[in-house]
Amino acid sequence: MAAKRNIYDVLIVGSGASGGWVAKEVAEHGLSVLMLEAGPPRVPTRDFTEHVWPYQLKYRGFGDQQRLLENQPVQRLCYACDEYSHQFFINDHENPYTFPADKPFMWIRGRQVGGKTFCWARESYRYSDNEFKAASRDGYGEDWPISYKELEPYYDRVESFIGVSASREGLAQFPDGQFLPPMALSCGAVQAQEVIGKKFGWRVMPDRVAVLTVPHRGRPACHYCDECQRGCFTASYFNSPSVTLPAAARTGKLTLVSDAVVSHVLMGLDGRAEGVHYIDRSTRQHREAHARVVVLAAAALESTRILLNSRSAQFPQGVGNQEGVLGHYLMDHFTIEGGGGLMPRLRSSKREPVGRPCGFIIPKYANVGTNRNSSFLRGYRFDGDGSQELYGHAFLLPQFGDAWRQRVRSDIPYYFGIGAQGECLPRNDNYVTLDPQKKDAWGIPVLHIVSSYGENEHAMAKAMRADLSAILDEMKLSDINPPSERLSVFGKNIHECGTARMGNDPKTSVVDRNCAVHGVRNLFVSDGAVFVTQGCYEPTLTIMAISARVGEHIAEASRRGEI
Amino acid sequence: MSMEEEKPADKAARELTRREWLLRLGEFTALAGVAGLAPPVALSLGWTEQQAAALPPGLSDPSPKHLIHALSSRALPIIPPGSETDYVQPRQGPYQPRFFSPDEFRAVSRIVEVLLGKVDAAALAESAEWVDLRFQSAAGVREAARRLDPLHRALAVAYYGEAHVVELETSDPQAIARAGLAALQERAQKLGRPFFQLPSSQQADLVRDMSQQPEETPLRRFCDLLRREAIHGYYTSQAGLKELDYKGNAYYTQCPGCKRSSSGFPVSGPPKL
Numbered sequence: 059m060a061a062k063r064n065i066y067d068v069l070i071v072g073s074g075a076s077g078g079w080v081a082k083e084v085a086e087h088g089l090s091v092l093m094l095e096a097g098p099p100r101v102p103t104r105d106f107t108e109h110v111w112p113y114q115l116k117y118r119g120f121g122d123q124q125r126l127l128e129n130q131p132v133q134r135l136c137y138a139c140d141e142y143s144h145q146f147f148i149n150d151h152e153n154p155y156t157f158p159a160d161k162p163f164m165w166i167r168g169r170q171v172g173g174k175t176f177c178w179a180r181e182s183y184r185y186s187d188n189e190f191k192a193a194s195r196d197g198y199g200e201d202w203p204i205s206y207k208e209l210e211p212y213y214d215r216v217e218s219f220i221g222v223s224a225s226r227e228g229l230a231q232f233p234d235g236q237f238l239p240p241m242a243l244s245c246g247a248v249q250a251q252e253v254i255g256k257k258f259g260w261r262v263m264p265d266r267v268a269v270l271t272v273p274h275r276g277r278p279a280c281h282y283c284d285e286c287q288r289g290c291f292t293a294s295y296f297n298s299p300s301v302t303l304p305a306a307a308r309t310g311k312l313t314l315v316s317d318a319v320v321s322h323v324l325m326g327l328d329g330r331a332e333g334v335h336y337i338d339r340s341t342r343q344h345r346e347a348h349a350r351v352v353v354l355a356a357a358a359l360e361s362t363r364i365l366l367n368s369r370s371a372q373f374p375q376g377v378g379n380q381e382g383v384l385g386h387y388l389m390d391h392f393t394i395e396g397g398g399g400l401m402p403r404l405r406s407s408k409r410e411p412v413g414r415p416c417g418f419i420i421p422k423y424a425n426v427g428t429n430r431n432s433s434f435l436r437g438y439r440f441d442g443d444g445s446q447e448l449y450g451h452a453f454l455l456p457q458f459g460d461a462w463r464q465r466v467r468s469d470i471p472y473y474f475g476i477g478a479q480g481e482c483l484p485r486n487d488n489y490v491t492l493d494p495q496k497k498d499a500w501g502i503p504v505l506h507i508v509s510s511y512g513e514n515e516h517a518m519a520k521a522m523r524a525d526l527s528a529i530l531d532e533m534k535l536s537d538i539n540p541p542s543e544r545l546s547v548f549g550k551n552i553h554e555c556g557t558a559r560m561g562n563d564p565k566t567s568v569v570d571r572n573c574a575v576h577g578v579r580n581l582f583v584s585d586g587a588v589f590v591t592q593g594c595y596e597p598t599l600t601i602m603a604i605s606a607r608v609g610e611h612i613a614e615a616s617r618r619g620e621i
Numbered sequence: 622m623s624m625e626e627e628k629p630a631d632k633a634a635r636e637l638t639r640r641e642w643l644l645r646l647g648e649f650t651a652l653a654g655v656a657g658l659a660p661p662v663a664l665s666l667g668w669t670e671q672q673a674a675a676l677p678p679g680l681s682d683p684s685p686k687h688l689i690h691a692l693s694s695r696a697l698p699i700i701p702p703g704s705e706t707d708y709v710q711p712r713q714g715p716y717q718p719r720f721f722s723p724d725e726f727r728a729v730s731r732i733v734e735v736l737l738g739k740v741d742a743a744a745l746a747e748s749a750e751w752v753d754l755r756f757q758s759a760a761g762v763r764e765a766a767r768r769l770d771p772l773h774r775a776l777a778v779a780y781y782g783e784a785h786v787v788e789l790e791t792s793d794p795q796a797i798a799r800a801g802l803a804a805l806q807e808r809a810q811k812l813g814r815p816f817f818q819l820p821s822s823q824q825a826d827l828v829r830d831m832s833q834q835p836e837e838t839p840l841r842r843f844c845d846l847l848r849r850e851a852i853h854g855y856y857t858s859q860a861g862l863k864e865l866d867y868k869g870n871a872y873y874t875q876c877p878g879c880k881r882s883s884s885g886f887p888v889s890g891p892p893k894l
Contacts, residue, residue, distance in 0.1 A: 073679075099679025104701040109870060112857035116707040118751060119857060124758060127765035131773040135780050145705040150773070159772060162779040171679025242878020271876060277683055282873040293683040303680045314677045409866035411877035449856040449865060458832070458848065460738035467864055547779045 066092040066313070068612060069333060069349035071320045071364065074173025075598050076585040076605040077355035078298030079216065081306040083609025089616060090311050092347055094318040094336055096356070097169030100146075100176065100299065106289025107142040117141050136166045136552070138177045138287040146170065146177045146287075152499035156506045163507040164549035165359065171316050173357065174552070175297035177287040180267045180415065182222045182296075182599040184213050184233045188426060189593035196425070196435045199484050202590045203562045203571040206233070212603035212610075219305075220296040220602070221274040224266035232421040239271045240264045245404055246444015246474040247418040250533065257532045258525075260423060265416035265441065268296035268599075277301070282413030295415070318345075321502045322368040323352055323377055323581060331377075331581040334364075337500040351580045351612055351621055355605065358586035359388075359490055362557040363505050365568075365575070365583075366492050378558060378568045378575040385491050387484040387556040388507070389592045390549050392515055395477040396542040397526045399535030401444060404472035410446055417443030422594050424521070434517040435483065439594045440526070442476030474535060478522035481594045483514050484556055488548075509548040519545050553597050555589035572611045573604065580621045584608040716750055720757035720795065725802055727817040729753070732844075733851045735828040741860030751854030752847060759794040766790045794846055801843020805831070808840075 067089035070077045077093060085091050100106075112119035121141035126134040133139040133147035148167045157163045168174040188195070190202040190209075210233075217236040225240040241264040243251065251262040269286070270279045280294040293300035306312045317339035324332045324346060333348035354361035365384055366376040378384050423429060424437035431437075450473075452466040482488075493506040526541040561567025564576035569588050575581045584605040586597050615621045676682070700708045718726035730749040737745060766789040769777065777786050808827055809816040816824065832848070834841035855861040868877075 095679070099677075101678075101701075101703075102681050104704050107706055110706070110708075111859070111862070111870065113747065113859055113862075114709055116709055117754070118853065120853070122707060122758075124761040124765045127762065127769065131769055132776060135777070141707065156772065159775045162772075162776040164776060164780065242876040245879035248879045280876070281871075282875075282877055283870050285870065291683065293681070299680045300682060304676055304682060307676050307680055312677070314679065316679055409868055410880075411871070411873060412867075412869040413871060413873055413877050448867060449852065449861075452852050452856065453849065458736040458738070458828075463738050463740075463864070467866070547776070550780070 063348050066090045066347075066349040067616065068092070068351045068353060069094065069347055070353045070355055071334060072096075072173060072354070072356035072360070072585070073171050073303065073314065073316075074168075074175050074298055074355070074357065074585075075178070075296075076357075076601050077173070077353075078175075078302030078306070079602050079605035080353050080355055080584050080609040080612075081312055082302045083606055084613050085306040085309040085311040087610075087613030087617075088309075088311065089613060091306065091313065092349060093306075093312060093314045094320055094334065094347065095169075095171050095173075095314065095316045096319045096339065096360075097148075097171065097173075097316065098339070099171045099316050100289070102289060102291055105145055106291060108285055108288045108291055109283060110142060110288070115141050132164060133166060135164055135547075135550070139166075142285070142288045143177055146174075146289075153504075154496055154498060155504050156493045156496055158508060161508055161510050162547055163509050164547045165507065165554070166549070166552045167357070167360075171303070171314065172297050172299040175299070176289055178297075178598060179596070180269055180286060180295050181419075181596040182217070182220075182224075182266050182268045183595035184235055185209075185593050185595065185600050186231050186233050188231045188422075189591055189595075192436065192591050192593075198435050200559075200561060200566060200590055203560055203567075209600070209603050209607065212606045213599065215606055216599065216602045219275065220268050220301055221270045221277070222266055222268050222599070223264075223271040225263050227261060227263060227421075229261065229421060231426045237266070238274060241267060241269070241271060241414055241416045243418060244414065244444045245410075246401055246472060247442075249401065249404075250418065250442070250444070250474070250476075250529075253532055254420065254529060258529070260420045260440075262418050262420055265419050267416045269415050270294045280415060282411075282415070284413040284415055286415050315347075318347075319500045319502070320356070320364055321500070322364060323354075324348075325368060325370055325373065325377060325578075327372075329372065329578060331578055337502070339500070342500065351582070351616070353582045353584055353608065353612070354587075355584045358554050358557055358589075359505060359507070361583050361585055361587045362490060363492075363502075365558060366490075366505075367503055377578060377581065380577070381565050383559070383566060384568050385557050386486050386489040387559050387590075388488040388490060388509055388554065389482040389484055389556045389589065390509070390554045391479045391551040391592065391594060392482055392511055392519070392548075393477055393479045393546040393551055394519055394522045394526065394541050395546065396475075396539055397477060397530055398442075398473060398475035399530060399533070399538035401472045401474050401533070402536050404444070404446075406446070406470050406472065407468040409470065412445065417441055431521070433521065434514050436481040436514070436518070436591075437594055438478045438480035438518060438522050440476055440478050440529070442474065444472060444474040447471045447473055474533060476526060476529060477541070478526060479551065479594050480515065480518045480522060481592060483512065484559070484591060485512060488556075490557055507549075511545050511548065515545060553586075553592065555586040555592045555597050558583045558587035559590050560588040561590065572615075573608045582608055582612065716746070718753050720753050720798070724815065724817060726753060728802070728805065728815070729847065731817055731821075731824055732828050732831075732847055733854075735825050736848050736851050737855050740855060740864075741858070744855055744858035744860035747858050748851050748854030751857075752850045755850045756794050756798050759792070763790060763792060797839070797842050797846055800839035801831075801846075804839045805843070 068084045068091050070080050070093045073095040081091050119141050129149050132150045139147045146168050148169050187206045193199045193201045214236050224237040226234045254260050272279050278292045286295050318336045319339050320334045320336045322335050326332045331352040365378050368377040420440040422437040422439045424431045451471050488509045490505045490507045492503045496504045498504050523541045530538050558568040560569050569583050573582045586601050733749045831840045831844040
């Protein structure tokens with residue numbers, strides 16, 4: 059350790075969607091920033107596989123299944139962790155966690171400069187007061203201490219900077235924003251728009267995605283190669299290493315240290331955060347870094363894990379855990395998947411261009427406005443898409459040889475798929491804690507995660523299935539696959555939120571309305587950990603808006619000498 | 622870049638003018654398949670190497686370097702040093718089978734040929750090699766599945782269902798291949814020669830016969846597996862994707878969307894370069 063301490067204004071743990079926005083805001087306000095990232099830097103020309111063809115890979119895109127089972131037995135379950143993109147996901151043996159065998163939790167993680175923003179699905183939706191003030195509406199749980207009006211300017215700021223392509227719909231429960239032109243719809247979605255609109259009165263629209271349909275702030279428009287999760291040479295979708303972090307770096311105020319695995323926050327005797335303790339990922343050397351303000355932006359469960367591991371005489375259960383709330387109210391969206399069928403009218407001999415990096419969405423209608431559903435609280439949305447089969451039909455067509463291949467070529471089925479994603483209620487009995495024995499490759503205690511879906515989720519799933527079946531019927535599909543009987547595995551949707559939730563009351567929450575840990579004025583959490591509810595929409599845009607707000611708050615409080 | 626350095630790209634610059642309307646649409650995307658154009662166009666869009674050099678490791682701007690790399694990947698991949706990706710390695714000399722004996726591999730290659738029909742020779746060879754790799758790697762996959770930590774197994778069951786996990790732990794393509802090859806050998810011997818030495822019409826008849834055996838017989842199971850993997854191998858080859866007229870992994874200047882009238886009849890696609 060250096061004899062002379064280098065004290066930064068702000069230390070940020072994590073370089074993904076959240077950390078990038080905090081860094082950009084505080085650096086642009088002139089504060090010095092030290093960012094610690096647990097993983098390595100990625101090099102596009104080495105690590106991106108954007109335009110690689112299956113025949114250029116040893117396993118033709120199917121992956122080295124033995125190696126995936128051995129090194130990434132959890133990560134391999136994520137659709138994006140394949141032969142092209144497995145490098146963006148962690149090694150599960152280096153990064154273990156535990157759960158009760160009857161309550162499996164699927165924890166998908168990316169550790170690198172940019173975190174999971176290389177392989178996120180880019181869907182970007184604003185929450186409304188239907189989410190922020192849900193408790194006031196139905197009496198369950200807690201409201202957020204902030205409202206849509208308070209977060210709206212930060213949504214504007216984030217969308218304007220990263221670029222979100224979307225249609226304006228004028229729905230109160232699904233606020234419009236600063237949009238670039240929307241993506242197009244597939245033919246299947248166009249038919250769905252007609253049929254579903256007529257029969258159910260629901261709006262079918264393109265997903266709102268952080269992908270550029272036109273050049274934006276020096277980044278070229280998408281070229282529609284449709285493999286975003288393999289990395290993007292043109293940076294046409296939002297990822298922090300090409301969008302927010304360069305903006306932070308160009309202020310000259312950002313110091314980025316990669317391969318720095320943070321174990322805990324260093325707390326002073328005065329109850330303030332002084333910095334963090336970290337371990338060099340490769341050399342395993344222990345180090346400390348110091349700053350006037352510490353921000354945890356390591357992704358919901360990692361930030362909470364750092365707080366739980368920050369134990370001292372003053373904080374025997376971890377910082378922010380005086381009331382035993384830290385770790386609780388874990389949420390992840392659940393989905394009902396697998397519904398679909400063939401659209402006979404769209405069967406064709408002509409191949410269509412593919413590459414649209416999004417599908418369609420039908421926003422939430424249950425428990426919106428005057429609608430009150432008596433069987434469950436909160437609500438769900440649908441998403442799906444239609445596309446031609448590539449060669450899946452080849453297995454089903456009988457025979458073989460030239461005539462068979464000719465049919466594969468000229469008789470192309472068109473598949474339509476639709477699923478539903480629902481809100482998970484925040485419950486005290488969904489929680490994370492430290493595993494008493496297990497440690498990761500750097501000797502840091504790991505999480506024990508206890509999660510399951512409750513009565514409300516199961517009641518909602520029943521309604522989702524009924525709606526999905528009605529849609530599939532109305533679409534007049536053939537060869538119908540019914541929607542799954544099972545709810546998705548907890549964690550599978552990678553929208554894990556909560557565990558250090560926001561609130562005005564320190565007895566029921568971990569951070570205050572500015573995301574400062576109750577009682578520790580200079581320690582902040584800016585990622586999904588602070589969510590009070592999560593609605594049924596993807597959380598990343600809201601994480602970014604919250605992070606921009608945290609960054610601005612820190613800059614202003616620092617200017618006023620408050621922290 | 623000085624004017625002298627730009628000179629060799631004169632032709633490309635003329636191309637550029639011709640394509641200016643496209644640049645307006647998508648700027649970057651107009652460059653597809655014309656790698657030589659990248660530096661002048663990158664300059665015209667205001668990108669410089671200095672800009673990229675100013676960023677710390679791990680951060681990157683959209684840059685000409687990346688663009689050239691992307692465009693060149695349409696040809697044989699240049700394997701980047703330190704990459705974690707399993708690219709196909711360049712091979713010296715003929716293919717050495719990993720699982721099958723040389724004679725068995727000749728037989729398997731011929732069966733794959735009958736199954737696929739008259740296809741591109743390179744794609745056919747790749748398909749047979751893929752089949753060989755699949756059979757060879759199957760044992761390691763099964764063993765890795767059996768060694769899964771109990772928690773990871775519980776998670777896999779929750780994700781896929783019990784049947785899928787049990788299948789992963791018990792499926793034995795190598796045994797299916799051994800039994801299938803033995804049965805095939807027996808049939809061929811009745812015709813007086815090893816399979817790979819039979820006249821091609823008799824080979825085709827035998828493959829047809831294999832495919833019509835009752836399910837769960839050694840010949841049928843082997844044939845079904847070969848067919849499945851030959852399909853995967855062929856339709857992931859360059860010639861196979863071309864035959865399908867696959868229109869992805871491309872560079873489009875507009876979002877590919879529905880271009881059909883309500884009758885489902887295709888009208889036209891977006892411009893592709």
